[in-house]
Amino acid sequence: MWVYAPAALLFLVFCWRVLRERRKFSNAVLLGLTALSALVAWIAELVGSGSASGTVVAGSVLAVGGLGILLLTCLLFLNGLQMVRKEGRSLTNLFSLMAAVSVLAVIALLITAAVAETPVLLGVGATALGMTCYLSFLFLCFVGYSFLYGRLYVRRRADYVVVLGSGLIGGSTVPPLLASRLDRAQEVHARLTKRGNYPSVITSGGQGPDEDLPESHAMAAYLTDRGFPEDLIEREDKSTTTEENLRFSKAIMEKANPGYRCVIVTNNYHAFRAALTARRMGIRGQVVGSPTATYFWPNATIREFTAVIVAYKRTNIAVFLLFAVGGVLVWATR
Incomplete structure (x- = not known):
């Protein structure tokens, strides 16, 4: 069982770090290293057992x-085609397609290097x-x-619920992506209210060149149309990026309550980066998705x-440069 000691130690460090700052x-x-260490330990234990079944597994x-x-x-390739068909051919909609092509390119390069066995190709590979x-x-x-x-516990007390903007349709209509954030914000607000908190909601997003x-x-109007109290909404209407959403919303919160606590709402794919x-x-x-x-x-x-x-x-x-140096060493030793 000692083979699993590194994984156990990494997991304890991971838990301690999450408790301090998630x-x-x-x-x-750390979570990835824990999983990788456990997997390597398991495979090593199977191979080290000497049994045929262990080697097969x-x-x-x-x-x-x-x-x-x-x-x-x-799946990435198919998703890329679906994104182009539904969302258009902008660069931001091509990431999954580019990822699939990149993986295929690396596989092709490795096969070519293994077959040709030329020093340059081996180094690049x-x-x-x-x-x-x-x-x-x-x-x-x-x-x-x-x-x-996205599934970690959010503290009981919050003075603000901040909703990050994401653009409007037709210059004035809240799109489904943004509507899901606003619906989630209402859920979070209702849960906090049941706990005895009465936070304000900050809708954060400025006006783009193609918006009316x-x-x-528009976000505030969406909330009030669904029965949310107007007097609990504050509008931050200068920001154009996520960083500005957060910076300008922070200024509003600090001005009114220097000791504030907040919950930030965005979509689940964006929550951790936010x-x-x-x-x-x-x-x-903290951020919820x-x-x-x-x-x-x-x-x-x-x-x-x-x-x-x-x-x-x-x-x-720095890490990429180390890999490049490693490739040069492979080329030089061939």
């Missing part, structure tokens, strides 16, 4: 992993394989912890993950 990407990495796990990669690639494994691991960490973060009114005003941003800005509050259409979720999740990778660009560039 809005950290390092928590996601270990081999089956690896085979299932390989088939899983191919299946995931196919080693670099590409390292970067792909690294990004794949981080992506699984991101998805796994995002799922967990600020998003926050939490990372809120922590970076010093906002005292609302449901998202199934077909929209994979592409949006990849987009959010890409934004997180860019946010930690220094660390990731």
Whole structure:
């Protein structure tokens, strides 16, 4: 059983870190390392047992992993086509399709390098394989912890419920994506009210060039049309990005109540990145997510993950350079 000690230790550190501050990407990495350590320990135990069944099971796990990669690639490709058909050909709608093509390109490169056995191709293939494994691991960490973060307990007291905007249809109509956030905000507000809190709701969103009114005003109208009290709504109508949503909403909360606590509402695919941003800005509050259409979720999740990778660009560039050096060493030793 000692083979599982590293996984157990990592899990204890993970729990301690989550209790201290749940809005950290390092928590996601710790969760991923815990799962990876447990999997490696299990496979090592099976192989070390010396039994034929153990070796077969270990081999089956690896085979299932390989088939899983191919299946995931196919699903990403189909999802990419669906996104283009339903949402249009903008760059942000092509992330799942680009991810599928990238995986196929890496597989083709590795096969070509293995067959040709030329030093340059082997070096490039080693670099590409390292970067792909690294990004794949981080992506699984991101998805796994995002799922967990969305189900963590939200504190009982909150002075504000902040709803992040996401654009309007036809310049004035709240789209389904934004409507799900507003519906979720009403649920959160009702739950807090039952606990003896009476928080205000801040609708956050400015006016885009193709919009007839600020998003926050349309969001407030959506709430009041469904019976929400007008006097409990505050409008933040200057922001144009998530960062500005949070920054300007923070200014409103701090001005009225320096010791505020809040709950921020966005869609589930966006919740963890919004939490990372809120922590970076010093906002005292957690983020909850609302449901998202199934077909929209994979592409949006990849987009959010890409934004997180860019946010930690220094660390990731350093890791990529290490893989590049490794590829050069493979090329030099051939």
